[in-house]
Amino acid sequence: MKKFVDRFQELETLENEYNSNSSSFVVLYGRRRIGKTELLNEFSRNKKCIRFLATEESEKMNREAFSSIVSEYTSNPLVKKASLSWEELFDLITDYNTDDKELIIIDEFQYIGKSNPSFISVLQKIWDTKLKNNNVMLVLCGSLINMMYSQTLSYDSPLYGRRTKQIRLKQIPFKYYKEFIDSTDEKFLIEAYSVTGGVPKYIEMFESSNDIYTAIKNSILNSQSYLYEEPEFLLKNEVQEVGSYYSIIKTIACGCEQLSDISNALEIKATNLPKYLKVLIDLDIIERVVPITEDKPEKSKMGLYKIKDNYIRFWFKFVYPYKSYIESEHIDFVLDKIKDGFIKNHVAYVYEDICKNQYLPELIIKNTFGFTPTKIGKWWDRKDTEIDIVATDNSNNIIFGECKYTKKPLDVNVYYDLLEKAKKVNWNKQNRNEYFVFFCINGYTEKMQNLAKENLNIILY
Known part of the structure; x- marks a missing residue:
């Protein structure tokens, strides 16, 4: 049996819904291979339930398959021989005698609505007239994010307002x-995370290796591996103009992160880009970030578009440009290209995210700084100054952080460089308490350790 990792909050939400005294309607969605099925397996363990996996076949074929499952659930062999409507099938479920809450899970739900859009209205009627007033928990699960949203969560959907909980499952x-x-x-774990990005099915491909490049060669540069074409599959299932989205992601991966730079690189009017960028943001593929000190982030002209998904970032940097070499079996040539830029151009940036999202919060929770920041992010100006981490509170306390994924221990020069960069940050400049935190995968020189001992506002993680 595979070990069930994390998902504590999601599992608790499902259990609470199951144990409630009223009917429950949960929408569970998230990208493919993110662990939805494993979560439902863990949740439904030791519970009697109807578990149905929809397919891309017609609605009629799905209804007949569902009928067979209802037949087994109710121990009524006549059910699968009859041609029953969805309403009649759900009547059989609710009329079936059971002391426990009846659990109904429809996985890949979006395929039924895709084959017959009127099915959404049928299910809405079934919920309103049958399920809502019975001891039932209905879980609709799907992996096509845009389609699941439009069918179940959108204001325009007949099912809008019916759900009692929704769960969007994200990366580990x-x-x-x-x-x-x-x-x-720790280095191997960080480097594995920089590629697999918290997607459980991707992580499984790296479990048996202790060398990152061997794992990449076997699991990604192998044209027979599902990871080789995974980003293409993800986009083709979520968007129609695949080429346009490909071009945008590739451009961002190449370093064009401002709206104007993306526009110029693609020779597209900047006003035509937001609709594509919004879709990619909704899919959790990219994100828009601004300097943490901006008062009105949504209106800031300093915004940059970054690839948020680690695997897609890796793939567009190191796989997509060399597909012709991979397919002509020049694998070692491509692997050498990856080795040249993997740490500097990829892992180092992912390490910054780990420091910002995990290591720094660990220090904050331990009250290392004596205050709790309310904003944590990055900072940069219009020239060439950038600070990996800046965190502020609602008073006058500010943290400046530097993250180094380097072969050498971090030395005092990094502190003095950060000290100079901090002077350019115009936030409560006349009256603020400054703290400096450093993260380095290979530790610190003796000079740096001594400096930190002499200055209480310097923290070495």
């Missing part, structure tokens, strides 16, 4: 990687 945080991969090597 880095802190749980030790439970997936049996390794005490």
